[in-house]
Amino acid sequence: MDYTKIPSPCFVLDEAALRRNLAVVDRVRRESGAEIIVALKACAMWSIFPELARHSDGATASSLNEARLVAEEYGSPAHTYAPVYTERDFDGITRHSSHITFNSVAQFERFGARALLRGISCGLRVNPGWSPVETDLYNPALPGSRLGIERLERHPEGVEGLHFHVLCESGADDSARTLEAFGKRFGNLVPGLRWVNFGGGHLMTREGYDVELLIRTIKDFRARYPHLRVILEPGSAFTWRTGVLVSTVEDIVESGGVRTAMLDVSFACHMPDCLEMPYKPAIVGAHDTRDGERGWRMGGCSCLAGDRMGDWTFTDEYGDPRKLRVGDRVVFEDMIHYTMVKTTMFNGVKHPGIAIVREDGRFEIVREFGYEDYKNRMS
C-alpha cells in the first residue's frame, strides 16, 4: 500500500483482513453452536456493521448510545450490559435491547420489571473470581472488583441468563479455565437458566490461537446443558489486526541527545491504550531500537509532556537504517480495535479520518472530521 496517497492522519481498515477474521468467527459459530455477538465497545465503526451483522449473531452494547447505534445501524436489538443503569437511560435501553444483563441483584430489582414487561430476556453478571489478566486495569476479577456478583445462592425470579467476563486478549485454555471457575461458583444455577454469556476476551483470530480447543470447550459445555444458549461477546477478535493509523512527520526536534519525530497524531488523543496499558505499538518498516543503534522517538501533537513513545529504528527496502524526514509517513499497526472508540479531541487536535481499503484495492474515505465536530462536543 502506498501510504503517501492516504490523507493524514487517518485510521484505515483493511477489508480483506476483516474478512479473514470473520471467517474464523463463522467457523466457531458453526462448529461450536455458540452465538457470537460483537462487543461494540471495541469498535463502533458503524459503516462496517452490515458486514459484521452477516457474520455474527448480533451485538452487545454497554450504554444507551451503543444500544441505539446497534438498533439503528446493526439492524437488530442489542444485548446490553452496563455496570450501572440510571433512571435517565433505562427506558431508552429497553427500547433498543433484546437482552439486558444487570451488574447486581439490586439493579435487577430496581429496573428488571420494566424490562420483563417489554419481553426482554434478563440476566445477571456474575464474577467467577478468576482471571488470567495480569494488568490490573483490565482485570475484572481482582479482589474487591465492582464488576459482577460474587456469590449467588439462587437467581431471582425473571432472570433467565448469567453473564461473566474475565478475559482480555486471552487464549482458549483461559476460556476453559474460566468456565471451570464459573462452574465451581455458579454451576448449581445453570440448569435453571436459558442462556449463559461467556463474555469477551476470546482472541480467536490471533495467530496460534487454539480454535479447536475453544470449539471443544463450548461443545462439551453445551453437551452437559443441551437446553442452554451459549453466547460469546468478543470485541477485539473481530477487528484484531485489521488496520492502521497513518500519520505524518511534521517536524524533528532534538534535545538531550534524543531525536523526536513530531507527528500529526497523538498517543494521548488517538492511541490512549499505548499510555494506559502501557504498550509500544508496532510501526510499519521500523523495529524496536536495539543496543548500538540510534533510534527515533515518536512525539504526539498534544501538549501533554508524556505524549510520546520510543524508540524505533526505521529501515529502508534493503534493511539499512534510514533517517526520518519531514513529510514521511509513520504508520502504526493494529489501530482499529479500542482506538477509534477511545479517541478524544483534547487540545482540539486534528481528528484522524476513517477510511477503508476494499478487498479489490479501492481506497474509500468513510469520514473526515473538522472544526464543527470539535465545537459540537463543547458549549
Ligand SMILES: Cc1ncc(COP(=O)(O)O)c(C=O)c1O
Ligand atoms: C462485559 C464485556 N464484554 C465484552 C468485552 C469485549 O472484550 P474483548 O474486546 O477483549 O473481546 C468487554 C471488554 O472490556 C467487556 O467488558
